[in-house]
Amino acid sequence: MALRNLSKLKIHKFGIRQFSKEANLVSVAVNDKTGVATLNLQRPPVNSLNLEILSEISSTLTDLEKNKTRGLILTSKNEGIFSAGLDIMEMYKPDVERMKKFWTTLQDTWIKLYSCSFPSVALINGHAPAGGCLLALSCEYRVMFKNCTIGLNETQLGIVAPQWFISSMRNVIGQRQTESALTQGRMFKTEEALSIGMIDEVVENNEEGVARAAAFLKRFERIPPMARAMTKKYIRKETIENMVKNREEDLKNFVTYGTQPAVQEYLGAYLQSLKKKSKA
Ligand SMILES: CCCCC/C=C\CCC/C=C/CC(=O)SCCNC(=O)CCNC(=O)[C@H](O)C(C)(C)COP(=O)(O)OP(=O)(O)OC[C@H]1O[C@@H](n2cnc3c(N)ncnc32)[C@H](O)[C@@H]1OP(=O)(O)O
Numbered sequence: 050m051a052l053r054n055l056s057k058l059k060i061h062k063f064g065i066r067q068f069s070k071e072a073n074l075v076s077v078a079v080n081d082k083t084g085v086a087t088l089n090l091q092r093p094p095v096n097s098l099n100l101e102i103l104s105e106i107s108s109t110l111t112d113l114e115k116n117k118t119r120g121l122i123l124t125s126k127n128e129g130i131f132s133a134g135l136d137i138m139e140m141y142k143p144d145v146e147r148m149k150k151f152w153t154t155l156q157d158t159w160i161k162l163y164s165c166s167f168p169s170v171a172l173i174n175g176h177a178p179a180g181g182c183l184l185a186l187s188c189e190y191r192v193m194f195k196n197c198t199i200g201l202n203e204t205q206l207g208i209v210a211p212q213w214f215i216s217s218m219r220n221v222i223g224q225r226q227t228e229s230a231l232t233q234g235r236m237f238k239t240e241e242a243l244s245i246g247m248i249d250e251v252v253e254n255n256e257e258g259v260a261r262a263a264a265f266l267k268r269f270e271r272i273p274p275m276a277r278a279m280t281k282k283y284i285r286k287e288t289i290e291n292m293v294k295n296r297e298e299d300l301k302n303f304v305t306y307g308t309q310p311a312v313q314e315y316l317g318a319y320l321q322s323l324k325k326k327s328k329a
Pocket residue numbers: 094095097130132133134135136137138176178179180181202203206208209210211302303306307320323324325326327328
C-alpha cells in the first residue's frame with residue numbers, strides 16, 4: 050500500500066509493510082512487530098542528496114516521530130553506495146534561490162535526524178563520502194559493509210565542511226582524529242573506520258547488517274523510551290543548539306562561499322573528474 054503521509058499509518062501486528070513517498074526517492078518499511086522503520090535511500094545512480102530527496106528524508110523523519118517509531122535503520126536500496134553525499138549539481142553554477150532552499154532543507158534534515166527521539170542506526174551498505182558520512186554520523190550506531198569508504202572529504206574538493214558537519218564527526222571520534230581526518234579530507238576504508246571508532250561493526254552482507262542493526266535497537270527494548278529520549282537530547286543539546294543559533298549565518302556562508310569563482314572552479318573540475326572516471 051502506498052501512503053503519502055506516514056502519520057496516517059496504523060500499526061498492525063506482525064509483518065513488514067512498505068511505504069513509498071510520492072516521488073519515490075525514499076521508501077520506508079515498517080516492521081509491525083518491532084515498530085522499527087527502515088528508511089531506504091533510492092535515488093539512482095549514487096543517492097546523491099539533492100533538494101528533492103532531502104525534502105523526502107526530512108518529511109519522513111517528521112512522520113516517524115509523529116508515529117512514535119521504536120527505531121530507525123537508515124540504509125540504501127543501491128547496494129554498493131550508501132550515499133555519494135550532497136549533489137554537486139546543487140552547488141555548481143547554482144540558482145541562488147534553489148541553493149538556499151537546498152541548504153535550509155539539509156539543515157532541517159540534519160536537525161531532525163540528529164535529535165530524533167527514537168534510536169537510529171546507519172546500515173552503511175556502500176560508500177559514504179561527505180554528506181553520506183554526515184547522515185551516518187548523525188545516527189547513534191553504524192554498521193558497515195566491508196570494502197567501502199567513509200569520511201568527510203570536503204577539503205579534497207576545495208570546499209569547507211561547516212561547523213555542524215565537524216561537530217557531528219568530533220562527537221563520534223574525538224577532536225584529534227577529526228582534525229587529522231578533515232584537514233586531509235580523508236576517506237577511511239571500512240577496517241580503518243572501525244579502528245578509530247567511526248563505525249561500530251563490520252558486516253559481510255545485508256542480512257547480517259539488518260540483524261546487527263536490529264540487535265542494537267533491541268538493546269532499548271526495556272529502557273523506558275522517555276528516559277532514553279531525554280538522555281539523548283541532553284547529550285546532543287549543545288551541538289544542536291549551536292547549529293540552530295547559527296543557521297542563518299551558516300546559510301549565508303554557504304551561499305557567499307559556495308558562489309565564489311574559485312570554489313566554482315574546484316567544483317567544476319571535480320565534477321569533470323567524476324564524469325571522466327565513469328566514462329573510462
Ligand atoms: C567558511 C564556511 C563555509 C560554509 C559552507 C561552505 C561550503 C559548503 C560545504 C558543502 C559540503 C558538501 C558536502 C558534500 O557532500 S559534497 C559531495 C562530495 N561527494 C563526493 O565527493 C563523492 C563523489 N562521488 C564518488 O566518489 C563516486 O561517485 C562514488 C560515490 C564512490 C560512486 O562511485 P561509482 O559507483 O563508480 O559511480 P560514479 O563515480 O561513476 O558516479 C556515477 C554518476 O554519478 C555522478 N556523481 C557521483 N557523485 C556525485 C555527487 N556527489 N553529486 C552529483 N553527481 C555525482 C557521477 O558524476 C556519475 O555521473 P555520470 O554518469 O553523468 O558520469
